[in-house]
Amino acid sequence: MCGIVAYIGSRQAYPIIIKGLHRLEYRGYDSAGVALMNGGLKVYKKAGKVADLEAFIGDQDTSGTLGMGHTRWATHGEPNDRNAHPHYSESKNFAIIHNGIIENYNSIKTELKNRGHNFQSDTDTEVLIHLIEELYDNLKVELEEAVRLALNEIVGAYAIVVMSKEDPKKLIAARKGSPVVVGIGKDEFFVASDATPIVEYTKNVAYLNDGELAIMADGKLVVKTIENQVQTPYVQELEMQLEMLEKGGYEHFMLKEIYEQPRSIWDSMRGRIDAKGRRLRLGGVGEYENKFLNAKRVIIVGCGTSWHAGLVGEYLIEDLARIPVEVEYASEFRYRNPIINEEDFVIAISQSGETADTLAAIELAKSKGATIFGICNVVGSSIPRATHAGSYTHAGPEIGVASTKAFTAQVTVLTLLALQLAHKRGTIKESKFHSLLNELESIPAKVEQALKTNDVVKELAANYKDARNFLYLGRGYGFPVALEGALKLKEISYIHAEGYPAAEMKHGPIALIDEQMPVVVIATKHGSYEKVVSNIQEVKARKGIIIAVVTEGDEEVRKVADHVIEIPEVDDVLSPLLSVIPLQLLSYHIAVLRGCNVDQPRNLAKSVTVE
Numbered sequence: 001m002c003g004i005v006a007y008i009g010s011r012q013a014y015p016i017i018i019k020g021l022h023r024l025e026y027r028g029y030d031s032a033g034v035a036l037m038n039g040g041l042k043v044y045k046k047a048g049k050v051a052d053l054e055a056f057i058g059d060q061d062t063s064g065t066l067g068m069g070h071t072r073w074a075t076h077g078e079p080n081d082r083n084a085h086p087h088y089s090e091s092k093n094f095a096i097i098h099n100g101i102i103e104n105y106n107s108i109k110t111e112l113k114n115r116g117h118n119f120q121s122d123t124d125t126e127v128l129i130h131l132i133e134e135l136y137d138n139l140k141v142e143l144e145e146a147v148r149l150a151l152n153e154i155v156g157a158y159a160i161v162v163m164s165k166e167d168p169k170k171l172i173a174a175r176k177g178s179p180v181v182v183g184i185g186k187d188e189f190f191v192a193s194d195a196t197p198i199v200e201y202t203k204n205v206a207y208l209n210d211g212e213l214a215i216m217a218d219g220k221l222v223v224k225t226i227e228n229q230v231q232t233p234y235v236q237e238l239e240m241q242l243e244m245l246e247k248g249g250y251e252h253f254m255l256k257e258i259y260e261q262p263r264s265i266w267d268s269m270r271g272r273i274d275a276k277g278r279r280l281r282l283g284g285v286g287e288y289e290n291k292f293l294n295a296k297r298v299i300i301v302g303c304g305t306s307w308h309a310g311l312v313g314e315y316l317i318e319d320l321a322r323i324p325v326e327v328e329y330a331s332e333f334r335y336r337n338p339i340i341n342e343e344d345f346v347i348a349i350s351q352s353g354e355t356a357d358t359l360a361a362i363e364l365a366k367s368k369g370a371t372i373f374g375i376c377n378v379v380g381s382s383i384p385r386a387t388h389a390g391s392y393t394h395a396g397p398e399i400g401v402a403s404t405k406a407f408t409a410q411v412t413v414l415t416l417l418a419l420q421l422a423h424k425r426g427t428i429k430e431s432k433f434h435s436l437l438n439e440l441e442s443i444p445a446k447v448e449q450a451l452k453t454n455d456v457v458k459e460l461a462a463n464y465k466d467a468r469n470f471l472y473l474g475r476g477y478g479f480p481v482a483l484e485g486a487l488k489l490k491e492i493s494y495i496h497a498e499g500y501p502a503a504e505m506k507h508g509p510i511a512l513i514d515e516q517m518p519v520v521v522i523a524t525k526h527g528s529y530e531k532v533v534s535n536i537q538e539v540k541a542r543k544g545i546i547i548a549v550v551t552e553g554d555e556e557v558r559k560v561a562d563h564v565i566e567i568p569e570v571d572d573v574l575s576p577l578l579s580v581i582p583l584q585l586l587s588y589h590i591a592v593l594r595g596c597n598v599d600q601p602r603n604l605a606k607s608v609t610v611e
Contacts, residue, residue: 002027002028002070002071002072002073002085002097002098002099002193003020003021003024003025003026003027003028003070003071003099003192003193004024004068004069004070004097004098004099004159004160004161004180004191004192004193005017005020005021005024005068005069005070005190005191005192005193005197006067006068006069006097006161006163006171006173006190006191006192007065007066007067007068007188007189007190007191008065008066008169008170008171008188008189008216008217009065009185009187009188009189010065010187010188011065011188012062012063012064012065013036013064013065013066013067014034014036014062014063014064014067016190016197016201017034017067017068017069018034018050018053018054018069019197019200020069020190020192020196020197020198021034021050021053021069021070021071021197022050023196023197023399024071024192024193024194024196024197025049025050025071025600026253026399026400026401026599026600027071027073027099027193027194028071028072028073028074029048029049029050029071029072029073029600030047030048030072030073030074030079031045031046031047031048031071031072031074031079031080031081031083031084031085032045032046032048032049032050032052032053032069032070032071032072032084033045033046033053033069033070033084033085033086033097034053034057034062034067034068034069034070034086035067035068035069035086035095035097035163036062036063036064036066036067037064037065037066037067037163037165037168038061038062038063038064040165041088041092041093041094041095041163041164041165041168043086043088043095044056044057044060045081045084045085045086046081046084047079047080047081047084049600050071066163066168066169066171067163068086068095068097068161068163068171068191069097070084070085070086070097070098072084072085075101075124077121077122077123078122082120082121082122083121083122083123085097085098085123085125086163087120087121087123087125087126087129088120088126088129089129089130089132089133090117090118090130090133091133093133093164093165093166094129094132094133094136094162094163094164094165094166095129095162095163095164096125096126096128096129096132096160096161096162096163097125097160097161098124098125098128098158098159098160099158099159099160099178099193100156100157100158100159100160100176100177100178101124101156101157102124102125102127102128102154102155102156102158103155103156104153104154104155104156105124105127105128105156108127108131108153109127112127112130112131112134115134117130117134124156128150128154128158128160129162131150131153132146132147132150132162133146135149135150136164136166142167143162143164143166143167143170143172144170144172144213144215144224147160147162147172147174147213148213148224148226148228151174151176151213151226152226154176156176156177157176157177157178157356158174158175158176158177158178159173159174159175159178159179159180159193160172160173160174160175161173161191162174167217169217169218170215170216170217171189171191171215171216171217172213172214172215172216173191173208173213173214173216174208174212174213174214174226175208175209175210175211175212176210176211177210177356177359177382178193178354179193179194179207179354179381179382180192180193180207180208180214181193181194181195181198181205181206181207181208181380182205182206182207182208182214182216182221182233183195183198183201183202183204183205184202184204184205184206184221184235185201185202185204187219188201188219189214189216189221190202191214191216194352194378195238195380196397196399198238199238203237203238204235204236204237204238205235205236205237205238205380206221206223206233206234206235206236207234207236207380207381208223208233209231209385210382211225211226211227212224212225212226212231213225213226214233221233236379236380239379251592252400252588252592252598252599253399253400253599254400254402254404254492254588254598254599255588255598256400257398257399257400257404257405258404258405258451258581258584258585258588259451260395260396260405261404261405261408261447261451261581262444262445262447262448262451263396263444264393264394264395264396264405264408264409265405265408265409265412265443265444265447265577266444267394267395267396267409268393268394268395268409268412268413268416269412269416269440269441269443270394272416273416273437273440273441274437275434275437275438275440275441278433278434278437280416280419280420280423280433280437281420282391282413282416282417282420283391284373284389284390284391284392285373285389285391285417285420286389287389288345288371288373288388288389289424291345291371292345292371292373292421293421293424293425294343295323295343295344295345295371296324296341296343296344297323297324297325297326297341297343297344297345298317298323298324298325298326298344298345298346298347299325299326299327299328299333299338299340299344299345299346299347299365299370300313300314300325300326300327300328300346300347300348300349301327301328301329301330301333301346301347301348301349301358301361301362301365302327302329302330302348302349302350302355302358303329303330303331303350303355303357303358304403304487305351305403305406305407305410305484305487306349306350306351306355306358306403306406306410307327307329307330307349308407308480308481308483308484308487309349309407309410309411309414309480310327310347310349310414311327311479311480311483312411312414312477312480312481312576313325313327313347313349313411313414313417313418314326314327315476315477315480316414316415316417316418316573317414317417317418317421319418319573320418320419320421320422320427320428320573321418321421321422321425321427321428322422322425322427323421323425328361329357330348330355330357330358330360330361331357333361333364334357334360334361334364338364340364340365340368340369340370341368341369341370342368342369342370344365344368344370344371345370345371345373346361346362346365346370346371346372346373347372347373347374347375347414347417348361348362348372348373348374348375348376348383348387349374349375349376349410350374350375350376350381350383351376351377351378351393351395351398351403351406351410352376352377352378352381353374353376353377353378353381353382353383353384354378354381354382354383355383358383359382359383359386362374362383362386362387363386366386371388371389372386372387372388372389373387373388373389373390373391374386374387374389374390374391375390375391375393375410375413375414376390376392376393377392377393377394377395377396377398377406377409379392391413391416391417393406393409393410393412393413394409395409399599400598400599401491401492401599401600401601402488402491402492402587402598402601404488404584407484407580408447408576408577408580411576411577412443412577415440415573415574415577416440419433419436419437435571436571436573436574439570439571439574440574443570443574443577443578446567446568446570446578447577447578447581449567449568450567450568450578450581450582451581451585453565453566453567453581453582453585454585456565457565457582457585457586457589458585458589460547460563460565460586460589461586461589461590461592461593462589462593464518464545464547464590465493465590465593465594466594467495467516467517467518468495468496468516469495469496469497469498469512469516469517470486470489470495470496470497470498470517470518470519470520471486471497471498471500471505471509471512471513471517471518471519471520471544472485472486472497472498472499472500472519472520472521472522472583473499473500473501473502473505473519473520473521473522473532473535474499474501474502474521474522474532474579475501475502475503475522475526475528475531475532475535476526476527476528476572477526477572477573477575477576478502478522478523478524478526478532478575478576478579479499479500479501479502479522480576481522481575481576481579481580481583482499482500482501482502482520482522483499484499484580484583485497485499485520485580485583485584485586485587486498486499487499488583488584488587488588489586489587489590491587491601492587492588492591492596492598492601493587493590493591493594493596494594494596494601494602495590495594502521502528502531502532502535503531503535505535505538505539506538510538510539510542513539513542513543513544514542514543514544515543515544515545517544517545518544518545518547519539519544519545519546519547520547520548520549520583520586521535521536521539521546521547521548521549521561522549522579523536523548523549523550523554523557523561524549524550524551524567524570524572524575524578524579525551525554525569526572526575527572533556533557533560536548536557536560536561537560540560545562545563546560546561546562546563547561547562547563547564547565547586548561548563548564548565549564549565549567549579549582549583550564550565550566550567551566551567551568551569552566552567552568552569553566553569554566565582567579567581567582
């Protein structure tokens with residue numbers, strides 16, 4: 001959830017750390033801080049964004065070739081100066097930054113207080129650095145040994161970096177349940193929560209596994225387990241390009257990422273389909289394909305936007321491959337003692353590959369003997385390493401906190417998966433299979449066309465930016481899109497919005513409809529089209545305002561709707577990839593007009609790596 005970055009080498013650390021914090025700010029922006037080895041161990045920290053930290057530091061001396069920084073999403077302790085990271089130890093000879101939650105911090109804190117320790121913050125993190133210092137002083141051990149012994153006392157999740165004035169040319173990092181990547185340069189090392197701060201300096205990285213420490217000193221990297229076993233790090237090359245991390249002329253990352261969807265959808269299909277050759281191969285299924293084909297049940301787990309993509313996946317797999325599917329919130333799945341069998345196939349979806357609840361759901365399902373298939377966007381993240389098989393979405397870095405291209409990339413991979421299963425199981429006619437392959441190849445161009453609704457949507461946004469409530473309705477494949485549209489509006493504009501199956505409107509939500517209520521309806525041409533038109537009539541009879549997403553050329557809905565947004569005609573199976581586009585644009589423009597911080601909405605962070 002929080003962002004961490006650190007450097008050790010011959011360059012000046014502060015510029016690298018500050019630039020890295022700006023790139024990591026999507027992970028948390030309640031407060032920020034840096035620690036530098038500069039004639040001693042100096043810590044600067046401030047509530048607010050990274051820019052507030054820079055202003056606070058001003059022209060103070062920030063020289064030094066060893067340092068670390070942190071941008072926080074608050075868990076323990078409110079966002080303020082004293083709860084910002086880094087945190088000092090009792091003597092201020094040690095400092096730490098931390099992403100995660102230490103569950104047993106309170107009992108350790110009580111023991112340390114009884115032994116004379118004084119704490120300056122309300123965080124769980126400060127407890128750990130006090131414990132590390134106590135072990136260092138009492139046992140007279142090396143810094144890495146004190147860190148290792150302390151971590152053996154910890155219950156919970158962590159990604160940490162530790163510095164000490166006692167060992168001013170050494171940097172220690174460790175992880176359990178929260179990501180840590182080490183960038184490897186020539187006699188220098190970079191540490192971060194993800195690769196975004198590193199790609200500018202090196203392409204060679206090693207991802208720490210759970211329960212591992214990285215010790216960096218004298219131009220050497222040593223990786224050990226917390227059981228003190230030396231490991232050989234697996235070094236891989238980053239595929240990420242620096243320009244992917246820039247706004248590229250767009251006002252916000254979110255808008256850039258909305259407009260990147262033709263490419264991200266194509267990249268998620270590239271090499272996997274050949275419409276002319278009438279072939280589809282999602283290689284990530286691998287040796288588990290037969291088990292997937294014979295699965296008695298598929299369970300899809302995810303959170304937020306990934307859960308909505310999972311709902312689309314349910315429609316796709318049941319519709320095309322005729323396998324029963326259940327879609328579960330990962331956070332509920334792990335706590336309700338679910339019935340899981342060895343014949344079940346579990347699909348875990350996460351943009352970051354680090355979502356804590358989804359990872360816990362994977363471990364639960366694995367313990368019951370189920371086969372796990374991961375769908376995520378970040379190479380080297382925890383979910384690909386925890387699952388039996390899986391496929392990357394190839395959406396590229398998504399910096400905006402509200403997911404856009406991640407959703408369509410996930411739906412693209414789920415579509416390919418459902419089609420492959422259907423073809424192999426013989427539950428789809430050959431002519432239909434070929435038709436859908438051809439339509440899939442046309443989707444990026446049709447998304448480009450859907451993006452041309454931007455001006456119409458922007459004008460609509462100006463009319464309804466002050467609305468207090470929105471209702472989103474859809475049937476069939478349109479229902480998960482309605483949920484996703486409502487979530488986007490809530491996330492970035494802070495307008496209350498709800499998504500419903502259109503038929504359920506009469507079972508309660510219709511009571512809310514009046515002349516002040518904008519109702520967004522997914523009304524594309526499909527099997528339930530006439531039913532949706534009837535639902536629109538019901539809203540109009542109660543003076544509701546209809547904003548309809550329709551198939552190009554539709555005249556019937558245009559007669560009754562207050563506003564229509566046209567998208568290209570497409571098979572119902574593929575319609576979510578197009579119908580979601582104007583909803584993303586609507587939420588974006590409303591948020592901008594309301595003066596909201598689109599890329600960094602309040603109380604949210606990009607990757608939920610804590611419970």
